[in-house]
Amino acid sequence: MDDMDSRKAPRGVRDILPVESWKWAYVLNTAAGVMTHFGYSEIHLPVFEHTELFTRGVGDATDIVEKEMYTFTDRGGRSLTLRPEATAGMVRASLEHGLCGDLSRGQNGKLWCWGPMFRYERPQKGRYRQFFQIDVECLGLPSPVADVEVIALSAEMFRRLGLKNLEVVVNSVGCPKCRPQYREALISHFTSRKEGLCETCLGRLERNPLRVLDCKKPECSAIANDAPAVYGRLCEECAGHFEEVKAGLTRLNFPYRLDKRLVRGLDYYTKTAYEILSGDLGAQNAVCGGGRYDNLSESIGGPPMAGVGFAAGIDRIVMVMEQQGVSFGEKPRPQVYVVAQDGAGSCPEARNAAQVLTHRLRTKGIAAEQDGGDASHAARSFKAQMKSAGSVGATWACIIGPEELEKKLITVKNLQTGEQAPVPFEDVESHLA
Ligand SMILES: [Zn+2]
Ligand SMILES: [Zn+2]
Incomplete structure (x- = not known):
């Protein structure tokens, strides 16, 4: 047990x-x-x-x-x-x-x-x-x-x-x-070399001689190689x-x-x-x-x-x-990571806007992820969020902080090239190609 x-x-x-x-x-x-x-x-x-x-x-x-x-x-x-x-x-x-x-x-x-x-x-x-x-x-x-x-x-x-x-x-x-004739031919072949077979094969010799053919044990393998083939029978x-x-x-x-x-x-x-x-x-x-x-x-x-x-x-x-090192295609990953700069809980509006944008992108068929936040619902530090964006393999970071909120913008950053640009909140999707 x-x-x-x-x-x-x-x-x-x-x-x-x-x-x-x-x-x-x-x-x-x-x-x-x-x-x-x-x-x-x-x-x-x-x-x-x-x-x-x-x-x-x-x-x-x-x-x-x-x-x-x-x-x-x-x-x-x-x-x-x-x-x-x-x-x-x-x-x-x-x-x-x-x-x-x-x-x-x-x-x-x-x-x-x-x-x-x-x-x-x-x-x-x-x-x-x-x-x-x-x-x-x-x-x-x-x-x-x-x-x-x-x-x-x-x-x-x-x-x-x-x-x-x-x-x-x-x-x-x-x-x-x-099959009966073939079975007979196999039984007679295996019986003639019985002493060389493994225990399991001895047991199935009469009952299921075909199984002796695919026994993987080396001693049986040699005997099975010499066995008569089904062709012609x-x-x-x-x-x-x-x-x-x-x-x-x-x-x-x-x-x-x-x-x-x-x-x-x-x-x-x-x-x-x-x-x-x-x-x-x-x-x-x-x-x-x-x-x-x-x-x-x-x-x-x-x-x-x-x-x-x-x-x-x-x-x-x-x-x-x-x-064989064969490709499994592309591993699913978020295309976008939405980052809220809420200054240790001082800007809940940024967090809320991040939640709205993440959901909006998802409903448009864009794989998006956001920071999970901490126990008090505050976003983690900007640095920690950007690090997560990289480790989940996102292509883009969409950054929302107090400044962006005020101008109704999102900072869209390409995580591969490092380039970033301010984009109107409602236009984000068209900049993610
Ligand atoms: Zn037949
Ligand atoms: Zn065997």
């Missing part, structure tokens, strides 16, 4: 502070622009769902469901779970509201959302128990065109954000028709789909690499699996991962419904952008 300290956030979660949150806003605004250009609509989903949605939709035999879910019983006795991922909720919402294929209501099954996900994992650098994802799903379209669109969307999002050294990696995980439909996905990526000029060891940890994935890797993240180098999951809808009790999508961690995107 952690030491309980109500002055601190629980273990594994963190506050996204203002020094970072403006970077998040930049990432999300950029993402939203890309979503619009690709025809995806934003949806806001609940952060908790019935536990059963995840046990059925993510799979009982996954680490997520077995060890990592935040599950609780509410006051009505229902078992609820904080979402460990967004796809199951997206599919649930689409089924519940008929979001697929009703184009007359603007519902084309192309959805995106962002928000917190929750997993009880061992906290480590860059990994949190509440983490944030951008999630994109294209529902109801079985065609490989949708797979290519989703991969292209994610790559375009990272391109616009300015990320460098990215690599698209693709694979196919087949379907329930062809796919059924006609999966093989044709995979060829079309690859051809589409080539047509759109996205270089890609095939990786037979790229499998998704979740049971509902079919056909395409992909990741976009960053050269700057060390071992945990995926900036997004996704694929097709044509069997998810049925596994949660719905009708057959195709789906393909991806999730990208916002914490991680920001981290890579910082590592």
